[in-house]
Amino acid sequence: MRKRLERHVDWNIARRKAIVTPQWLRDSADSGQLLPCGKYAALGDLYQETAQNCPDDNTLDSSKKGPDSSTESHDEETQSFTHPAPKSDTGIRHDHRYACMRYAPLICPNQGLVEQIAILRRDRELEGLDMQALSYERAISVPFPFPITSDNIHEVSELPHIGKKIHSKIQEYIEHGEISECKSILNDARYQSLVDFTTVYGIGPSTARNLYASGLRTFEDLEKHYDVSPRTNDEIGQTSSPDYLKASPTTGLPQLSIKVGLALREEFSLQIPRSEVEEIHDAVINELKRIRSGCVSTIAGGYRRGKDKSNDIDIVISHKDLKSGGDQVKGLCAELVKRLYDKGLVTHVMHLSSFREHNALRTSHWDSLEKALTVFKLPHKKGQEHVHRRLDLIFAAPEVYWTAVVGWTGSRMFERDLKLWAKQEEEKKFDSSGITRRHDSKLYFPKSEQEVFELLHLEWIDPTLRNADL
Template sequence: MPFKRPAPLEASSSNLSSPSDSHLEDIEGPSKRSKISLPTKVLPDIKLYVIQAKLSSPRIAELFTLAEKHCQKLCNDIDEADVVVTAISMRRRLERHMSWEVATTKAVVTPEWTLPCDCEETDYGSTQSPVAYPSSSASAASGSPRQRKASHGKIPPLDLSAEIRVEVPSHLLPPRDPVPTNLERLTYTSRYACQRASPLLCPNQELALELDIIRRSRALEGEERSALSYARAISTVKAYPHRIKSVSQVQRLPHLGAKISGLVEEFLDKGQISEARDIMTSERFKTLTDFSSVYGIGPHTARRLFDLGLRTFDDLEVYYGVDPAEVDTELMELEHEENHPGWKGRKAAQQQDDFDESWIKIALGLRADLSKKIPRDEVDEISKVVMHELEIIEPGCVSTIVGGYRRGKPESNDADIVFTHSDGPKVKGLCKRLVRQLHKQGMVSHVMHLSSFHGHNPLRTTHWDSLEKALTVFTLPKSSSLYTGTRRRLDLIFADPNVYWCAVVGWSGSIMFQRDLRQWANDKCGIKFDSSGITRRYDSKPFYPGTEKEVFDLLGLEWVDPTWRNTDV
């Protein structure tokens, strides 16, 4: 039933009363149906300030209308207010809008205190009007709710010191006891990397590194098929559990054809591969490697720049007109993100070669910091700081650090965090809100990519998933014990809770493991799998795994712990 607004009582000097008058009724806190006992007298000249966060536009308009109707003065300065109206129920969130010292000197109330209730629910008569009474002292902010409600003429302030605990469903939490990998049921002779156990360091690591030099050269030269062949061979070598002493040991292994077997034989004879050594001494290889290390410059652009005669980073800075001293002033303004060179936004390119020159200029200026590896303890600290800020804007989120960190690497090129909320559909857009919060706190300075969520598409052929994600430049706050001022690559991925574990699997890597996981799903199961979900191809039926292991179970695969998914070097 809609509210029935009583006619305002005409105020006069004879019927005015102070908040401490004993004949005023006690103000009872709102119940689930917003029952409110209102005072029988009107106090004019009450100064009201409305914190508009978490209030809808119609709600704000209604509050303003009622305040003006019932002799309450609206003010623009929170320090001048007697009463602060807010829907915020956590202290640390309130402190984003007013200091705690100020809050303890005001009556901090919910919107229900100023709204008239349903006439059928409250017996206050048609001559009453809604009004909020301020606390008489800062001590009103303390004491139990029962004690505060017993104080005549005083509004019981919100208990903002108590944290709101949002219960997280158990299926979104990692298992208490890690699921062990049954290595005996994994076979290094499988053609699919997702059926092999690949440790971080294998018995044939030196051979894998030599082959990887050739793979990188092929990729830089745009020879994708050849690069893929070497990547497959490396993944096979990484999974082989014995030291290779003769070519006969690898003749039956998958993806090791005659060409690569010959390279293996050369390595066994000489301890190195001559082609790899020649590549390493090549000026072209060194230059293309350096150029493609700049975020936004892919192999195609690197080759074009090399053909123009550029050879060093100094050449790039001159070519793009970069002044490294100006980078620190190029802070992102989210209110004008579409026009800011540090913000790629929703239209950001999915491939590095598609980035425009404005971003390349910024990436060049950030190169010195972004090229540094991130140790594990700093990745932990970044996650801790990010989740603290996320809890402020949306309590109840859970997260997993993914990428190379999760596979056990001692250092990472960037920090990758997948997070979700049990009420996923209601918090879409959370990734952008988190980026805004981190930027407001001075932690995020640039955004290289920002995308919104799209449903899982079983017909999509690209592997760039449809999750909400933000690829950012992040700096730890000065309050952190690990603060050095070094800027880091931070990728934030927000997944719907139904596909959270798909996102965790998809973003944990490594590249060849993920590639073969998708290939296996297609070849053996007739299923489309990527980080944004699992669907059956012939009827698009979705599947929602409740744990990370269930992803493997749905695909008919033996469980492989992340530390055994290191198919690259």
């Protein structure tokens, strides 16, 4: 309902009006008087505003005075619509409802508790209970800035996203040192199988549940199901022989299938130390320089948030020339990936997209940057054998480089709330491909990462404090 309303009325205006169902008019006409609006609120989110802004007889009398009498109020409304008043709740606080307004370090004072809640979240996610999983994920994003004890547990209920059910789980943890449901989940054979299955590239919770329902329980079962043999690993680098190494119709490069992902699962499960992240970045940029000079890059993701080890690598790339940089990077993604493949550095491509025009009306989170999700392997050195790594290359035009960096740096919940803040509090749309004012599609082009925060009226948060997930 809210999305449908926003197609016609700006949310900032709607909050100052009484948005009622047509039944309010019928019942008011039948009774001969204006009835209270509260129970006729068209949107539950606007119940309080609808009740407070309900018109009375004096309101109707003033509306009959003619066009001149409404000019002043119309001007005020237009001014507010164009330039939203500064938000009062814009300070960094541990109890702020938005994750992008809270400091979230890698390790919080109640890490053991957070890890237990993460088990509950993972279980709900694997079972397809998305709303419950999101509730636990939001609870995890609250950094719990003080060590929770039996003496101060009452303060926890005052934190955002901590409802009665989650509060009871926290209380159980404080009293017993663990949450009994977590112990049951970890010992559950179904949970163990679903967790294992979803570590394989291409297998999400839904596919994992279907595989389990088909009788599969172990990695060995998966290997039989997908016909993975001991020689599969030896064949992975060969693009000609195995039929499962299907070439992409657009790039001609080998695509990463579930079968290949299963064969590489042990390598993908090995976390990447910071030194190797930097070595891979240097290798990519060295090849990039050979085909295009003047490019700039930033390693984003968990590396930029300060993690000692990462699950994959995200590199955001652009060009330093603000005037011609857009043309310089257009098509560069595919060109670089092809060169890396020819050099034996990229072995498979999971996804490759090209630029699209920025569309302020898009609601999906798959933005309009050029991206290549690849499998990368450093060349062997004497005494050191490297393994396959997941590498994401993101190409952005210079004017949206810093929004791309911000969009690919924060943890999942931090980025989710960043989008939510922009939409609900700033009447803007934010994703990693740009910032847009919603009512007139005006584009903003920040010249630094700090300016991204300033445009959204957010206080600066260092990348190492954007870890709003486990």
